[in-house]
Amino acid sequence: xxxxxxxxxxxxxxxxxxxxxxxxxxxxxxxxxxxxxxxxxxxxxxxxxxxxxxxxxxxxxxxxxxxxxxxxxxxxxxxxxxxxxxxxxxxxxxxxxxxxxxxxxxxxxxxxxxxxxxxxxxxxxxxxxxxxxxxxxxxxxxxxxxxxxxxxxxxxxxxxxxxxxxxxxxxxxxxxxxxxxxxxxxxxxxxxxxxxxxxxxxxxxxxxxxxxxxxxxxxxxxxxxxxxxxxxxxxxxxxxxxxxxxxxxxxxxxxxxxxxxxxxxxxxxxxxxxxxxxxxxxxxxxxxxxxxxxxxxxxxxxxxxxxxxxxxxxxxxxxxxxxxxxxxxxxxxxxxxxxxxxxxxxxxxxxxxxxxxxxxxxxxxxxxxxxxxxxxxxxxxxxxxxxxxxxxxxxxxxxxxxxxxxxxxxxxxxxxxxxxxxxxxxxxxxxxxxxxxxxxxxxxxxxxxxxxxxxxxxxxxxxxxxxxxxxxxxxxxxxxxxxxxxxxxxxxxxxxxxxxxxxxxxxxxxxxxxxxxxxxxxxxxxxxxxxxxxxxxxxxxxxxxxxxxxxxxxxxxxxxxxxxxxxxxxxxxxxxxxxxxxxxxxxxxxxxxxxxxxxxxxxxxxxxxxxxxxxxxxxxxxxxxxxxxxxxxxxxxxxxxxxxxxxxxxxxxxxxxxxxxxxxxxxxxxxxxxxxxxxxxxxxxxxxxxxxxxxxxxxxxxxxxxxxxxxxxx
Numbered sequence: 001x002x003x004x005x006x007x008x009x010x011x012x013x014x015x016x017x018x019x020x021x022x023x024x025x026x027x028x029x030x031x032x033x034x035x036x037x038x039x040x041x042x043x044x045x046x047x048x049x050x051x052x053x054x055x056x057x058x059x060x061x062x063x064x065x066x067x068x069x070x071x072x073x074x075x076x077x078x079x080x081x082x083x084x085x086x087x088x089x090x091x092x093x094x095x096x097x098x099x100x101x102x103x104x105x106x107x108x109x110x111x112x113x114x115x116x117x118x119x120x121x122x123x124x125x126x127x128x129x130x131x132x133x134x135x136x137x138x139x140x141x142x143x144x145x146x147x148x149x150x151x152x153x154x155x156x157x158x159x160x161x162x163x164x165x166x167x168x169x170x171x172x173x174x175x176x177x178x179x180x181x182x183x184x185x186x187x188x189x190x191x192x193x194x195x196x197x198x199x200x201x202x203x204x205x206x207x208x209x210x211x212x213x214x215x216x217x218x219x220x221x222x223x224x225x226x227x228x229x230x231x232x233x234x235x236x237x238x239x240x241x242x243x244x245x246x247x248x249x250x251x252x253x254x255x256x257x258x259x260x261x262x263x264x265x266x267x268x269x270x271x272x273x274x275x276x277x278x279x280x281x282x283x284x285x286x287x288x289x290x291x292x293x294x295x296x297x298x299x300x301x302x303x304x305x306x307x308x309x310x311x312x313x314x315x316x317x318x319x320x321x322x323x324x325x326x327x328x329x330x331x332x333x334x335x336x337x338x339x340x341x342x343x344x345x346x347x348x349x350x351x352x353x354x355x356x357x358x359x360x361x362x363x364x365x366x367x368x369x370x371x372x373x374x375x376x377x378x379x380x381x382x383x384x385x386x387x388x389x390x391x392x393x394x395x396x397x398x399x400x401x402x403x404x405x406x407x408x409x410x411x412x413x414x415x416x417x418x419x420x421x422x423x424x425x426x427x428x429x430x431x432x433x434x435x436x437x438x439x440x441x442x443x444x445x446x447x448x449x450x451x452x453x454x455x456x457x458x459x460x461x462x463x464x465x466x467x468x469x470x471x472x473x474x475x476x477x478x479x480x481x482x483x484x485x486x487x488x489x490x491x492x493x494x495x496x497x498x499x500x501x502x503x504x505x506x507x508x509x510x511x512x513x514x515x516x517x518x519x520x521x522x523x524x525x526x527x528x529x530x531x532x533x534x535x536x537x538x539x540x541x542x543x544x545x546x547x548x549x550x551x552x553x554x555x556x557x558x559x560x561x562x563x564x565x566x567x568x569x570x571x572x573x574x575x576x577x578x579x580x581x582x583x584x585x586x587x588x589x590x591x592x593x594x595x596x597x598x599x600x601x602x603x604x605x606x607x608x609x610x611x612x613x614x615x616x617x618x619x620x621x622x623x624x625x626x627x628x629x630x631x632x633x634x635x636x637x638x639x640x641x642x643x644x645x646x647x648x649x650x651x652x653x654x655x656x657x658x659x660x661x662x663x664x665x666x667x668x669x670x671x672x673x674x675x676x677x678x679x680x681x682x683x684x685x686x687x688x689x690x691x692x693x694x695x696x697x698x699x700x701x702x703x704x705x706x707x708x709x710x711x712x713x714x
Contacts, residue, residue, distance in 0.1 A: 019058045023051040120243050121158035121184040122205075124148050126169040128191035140192045142270035143201070143232065147188070150236045152377035153254050153345065157245050159377040160184060161409035163277075179208030182410060186214065186243065188235075199223040203235055205242055214242045225266060229258045254343060260294075260301045268294035269304050276311055281319035287311045302341035309333040309350045310380075313357075323357055330354050345375025353384055364388060379409045386418065395426055413439055413446035420449075424456050427633035432456055440713075447477035450713065454486065459631055461666035463493050464701035464708075472713040481511040485518055492525055492670050494702045495695070515547055520554065525674050528558040535560075545571065549597065556600050559676050565604040568597070575601045575617065592634060595621050599639060603646050603677070618643050631665050638665060646677055654686045661690055666701075669694050 127140040190203040204216035221227040272290030294304040337347040352367035368385040382405040389398035416439030423432035454469035467490040491500035507518035523531035552567035602617035625636040644653035
């Protein structure tokens with residue numbers, strides 16, 4: 001009997017299929033549990049290693065033992081092959097079918113999240129303006145927003161953010177469709193009609209599963225601030241009763257609160273928050289004017305002060321004011337808000353952000369937690385806290401908060417973008433890609449999602465697909481300099497140098513006010529001397545610390561090692577000293593750029609004859625990257641290739657590059673062709689073979705891009 005026939009008789013092939021199917025199922029369950037939070041990320045690699053070791057053992061056991069009608073026994077040739085093979089084969093087939101069925105269920109749960117929404121969950125749909133006057137539209141929006149704000153303070157109630165429900169204004173989707181997309185059990189519909197000093201509000205609470213009214217009411221009142229907020233409190237109370245929500249004393253008090261006695265001040269805050277949501281410089285300045293007017297009309301209006309503080313904070317990112325100039329007025333506004341409303345979760349979130357900007361991390365975290373305790377449905381608090389936790393290196397905790405934010409505001413594209421980034425940074429690239437593609441399906445015109453997808457594809461070595469995604473982002477946001485420069489750089493990685501040069505020349509004209517002339521990125525790669533000259537010609541100004549650090553890296557890549565060393569010696573004197581470097585610090589362990597900087601500094605030390613110190617730093621970087629994946633998450637790319645090359649260990653450099661190429665690394669690959677540090681490797685046959693392999697793959701990817709670049713992305 002031949003080997004293949006014997007393997008078939010002993011059911012080794014079936015066992016291999018069964019084991020692989022079961023291993024895949026186990027890994028999916030482990031990934032799901034890691035993704036949902038119960039298991040730490042380290043369990044994944046451990047489980048995979050155990051399963052890999054178990055595979056040959058399972059095959060050996062299958063060869064030695066057989067399953068017979070009498071039980072498990074050592075395999076012999078005494079029993080007819082048809083009897084043992086048929087009996088064992090059928091049993092194994094049944095198990096394989098069961099494993100595959102379980103795999104389908106796990107896949108379905110992970111992809112479509114099988115299960116009903118929580119019973120105590122609600123989305124407040126946009127209120128209809130039934131007055132027929134455009135000037136009353138903001139009033140309807142304000143009532144909806146206030147109801148959301150009140151309900152969001154209830155800890156046991158899931159309340160969908162206004163950003164997500166806004167897309168259902170004038171929607172022709174059914175109640176069940178909307179509820180399914182938002183993952184809620186109930187919807188609140190309403191409308192207002194305003195006539196002179198009279199106000200009519202109609203509301204109805206609908207069970208999404210049955211499309212039946214749980215409660216409905218019409219309110220006819222004289223239009224006063226007192227009546228307006230009394231109606232909102234009554235509506236909130238009826239919703240709480242209908243959903244059988246049990247309130248704490250503090251929650252009951254907050255539902256009854258009357259934020260202002262001035263309708264005019266209320267109107268200014270409503271208008272200001274609508275401007276605030278636009279996130280443009282002009283809109284933020286208009287928002288500031290509205291909030292300052294509201295404070296002028298009612299100096300006891302806590303929400304106006306909180307909104308003013310948030311506007312000033314956002315002006316740092318979107319309107320160009322300096323962070324230092326924003327700190328004092330933000331502090332004054334927040335202090336006043338908390339004096340007026342000590343239980344304002346929104347105010348504590350603003351205070352947390354302020355403390356973070358002042359680098360008071362312990363205080364910031366305490367305030368974030370207080371904000372979430374007081375207002376568990378406040379999306380902004382979860383979003384900002386996620387950013388804070390990421391900066392602290394606490395990625396799993398950050399993921400749980402951005403997940404909460406997305407659950408509360410599932411249609412918000414920026415939150416989906418951040419969730420995708422978090423998942424990728426934790427190495428969960430498949431989940432990250434699925435999240436971003438779903439986000440693009442929901443918000444196809446949001447450029448940030450396309451940019452995020454482009455970056456993830458690029459880090460995974462899918463350069464052609466990445467280029468297609470980045471071109472979509474730059475088409476949607478032509479004034480977005482960061483995305484445009486990414487597009488130009490992708491041309492370099494696709495070896496289309498002519499297109500790259502045109503792209504950089506265009507960027508230099510379109511974005512003249514940037515710190516570094518965009519063309520410098522092209523010159524660093526292809527004309528390093530010209531890059532160095534351009535650096536010298538830059539208009540002098542005081543650079544921020546990070547900008548100066550980046551300038552040193554540009555000099556370094558241009559071959560200006562002495563210039564880079566002079567900058568880094570001033571910025572990072574501890575790296576050039578004799579003390580050990582705390583490689584376990586959060587910044588170094590989490591930041592690829594920090595590890596790259598240390599490796600580059602080590603090279604400047606080596607060139608300067610300080611070999612012992614250089615070796616210390618090189619070894620610490622190599623030790624730090626052992627716990628990281630090469631291309632997934634916070635990957636290290638080919639940092640080890642650089643270190644081995646400049647230390648003269650050619651075989652280790654080639655082995656590391658071989659591993660990188662096989663794993664799909666393509667990010668910055670073209671630098672192997674141009675940077676002076678790799679000059680010593682370019683005559684090595686194995687190195688040449690690897691570079692040729694890379695060029696062939698990039699050629700295929702470039703051809704794919706040329707064939708698909710004009711196809712619609714969504």
